[in-house]
Amino acid sequence: MTVRLRADVPSRAYDVVVTRGALDELGATLAPVRSPGQAVVCCDANVAPLYLERAGASLSAAGFAVSHVVIPAGEAQKNLDRAAELYGVLYDRGVRRRDVVVALGGGVIGDLAGFAAATYLRGVGLVQVPTTLLAQVDAAVGGKVAVDFRAGKNHVGTFYQPLLVVADLDTLHTLPVRELHSGAAEVAKYGFLAGGRLLESVEALAETAHDGESALRRAFTVEVVAGCVREKLAVVARDEREETGARAALNLGHTIAHAVEAATDFERYAHGEAVGIGLRAALRLSERLCGLSEAEVARGLALLDRLGLPSGFRGATAAAVVAATARDKKAGAEGTEFVLLERFGRPRLRVQAPASLIEEVVTWLSAA
Numbered sequence: 280m281t282v283r284l285r286a287d288v289p290s291r292a293y294d295v296v297v298t299r300g301a302l303d304e305l306g307a308t309l310a311p312v313r314s315p316g317q318a319v320v321c322c323d324a325n326v327a328p329l330y331l332e333r334a335g336a337s338l339s340a341a342g343f344a345v346s347h348v349v350i351p352a353g354e355a356q357k358n359l360d361r362a363a364e365l366y367g368v369l370y371d372r373g374v375r376r377r378d379v380v381v382a383l384g385g386g387v388i389g390d391l392a393g394f395a396a397a398t399y400l401r402g403v404g405l406v407q408v409p410t411t412l413l414a415q416v417d418a419a420v421g422g423k424v425a426v427d428f429r430a431g432k433n434h435v436g437t438f439y440q441p442l443l444v445v446a447d448l449d450t451l452h453t454l455p456v457r458e459l460h461s462g463a464a465e466v467a468k469y470g471f472l473a474g475g476r477l478l479e480s481v482e483a484l485a486e487t488a489h490d491g492e493s494a495l496r497r498a499f500t501v502e503v504v505a506g507c508v509r510e511k512l513a514v515v516a517r518d519e520r521e522e523t524g525a526r527a528a529l530n531l532g533h534t535i536a537h538a539v540e541a542a543t544d545f546e547r548y549a550h551g552e553a554v555g556i557g558l559r560a561a562l563r564l565s566e567r568l569c570g571l572s573e574a575e576v577a578r579g580l581a582l583l584d585r586l587g588l589p590s591g592f593r594g595a596t597a598a599a600v601v602a603a604t605a606r607d608k609k610a611g612a613e614g615t616e617f618v619l620l621e622r623f624g625r626p627r628l629r630v631q632a633p634a635s636l637i638e639e640v641v642t643w644l645s646a647a
């Protein structure tokens with residue numbers, strides 16, 4: 280099964296192809312979009328031995344002049360020095376605007392190589408080939424590219440839409456299980472935001488995922504990944520550059536998640552694990568402030584349980600998490616703003632939550 284989605288944002292229209300085995304079709308999929316010139320494949324040291332050769336062979340076969348650059352893995356590489364190193368590679372190889380940078384890897388490579396592609400010569404072609412679940416459902420679509428700067432995560436960046444996104448679900452077979460869980464939290468987020476069929480297929484997935492690691496790997500179907508992408512694209516189409524506010528819906532679960540990450544020094548929890556905790560908070564707050572029913576809360580919590588996401592946080596006091604929530608950039612004079620749910624499929628943006636309620640919910644999660 281192949282799903283080909285059309286992203287239609289003001290600055291560009293492009294396709295997102297989701298299928299199994301897509302890596303071998305990469306060149307053939309790209310050639311009609313950008314006639315073959317140079318293709319510089321960027322990936323990290325974990326992904327290179329796994330997928331670089333196949334991606335390169337497929338691009339070569341379609342007529343691209345392929346070269347590659349491999350950088351060490353990890354968030355710490357997402358910085359201006361590495362971006363400058365990529366500029367150097369593009370310069371030395373004589374890359375021009377009509378050539379393409381292929382970001383083959385997780386969100387770190389997508390953001391870093393995407394940032395370099397967006398800024399080199401004021402923008403060369405960019406192809407996103409996400410190989411983590413998080414990147415497939417989130418980072419590779421939507422056109423945000425950035426590097427970290429000092430204490431600021433994603434502090435220097437821009438909006439830059441790719442020419443094409445190719446997500447090969449088979450690459451998830453080699454993904455460490457913790458990364459799968461981490462991506463699963465974002466998948467649950469899209470399920471809650473979309474409701475309906477997507478939520479049902481995420482629940483079905485969670486049932487099979489429960490049967491151990493290899494079941495979890497196989498559980499992420501083209502239908503589910505493409506459904507998440509469709510949901511993200513619908514939001515991004517309404518707010519490409521984060522101006523109308525619609526894009527804020529994607530922050531469901533993220534206010535408390537960021538606070539948990541900050542209060543635990545960004546060490547204890549993978550982002551997605553923190554999102555799992557933040558989604559629990561969002562469900563509870565939605566019940567109290569937006570009329571989400573007790574049955575829906577229970578349904579949401581059960582889904583997060585089945586996906587193997589943490590039931591609460593450790594390693595920080597409730598008070599520390601509450602304080603970090605108040606420091607969040609979306610905290611206003613009235614209280615902290617949340618994205619909550621009136622019901623599944625119906626988010627409500629910019630809901631003010633009183634401090635006492637935040638404290639109650641955070642305390643509930645710290646006891647869990």
Ligand SMILES: NC(=O)c1ccc[n+]([C@@H]2O[C@H](COP(=O)([O-])OP(=O)(O)OC[C@H]3O[C@@H](n4cnc5c(N)ncnc54)[C@H](O)[C@@H]3O)[C@@H](O)[C@H]2O)c1
Nearest residue numbers: 325352385386387388410411413414417418423450453454
């Ligand atoms: N631009 C956006 O809209 C957006 C959205 C969400 C997240 N992000 C960014 O994404 C980044 C996180 O992305 P991530 O979770 O993909 O992290 P990542 O890129 O670090 O990948 C996680 C780990 O998995 C390895 N890996 C990748 N694919 C693999 C595969 N198929 N098999 C085996 N190992 C593999 C990587 O080498 C890395 O060690 C953060 O920097 C975050 O800011 C960006």
Ligand SMILES: [Zn+2]
Nearest residue numbers: 465533550554
């Ligand atoms: Zn997230």
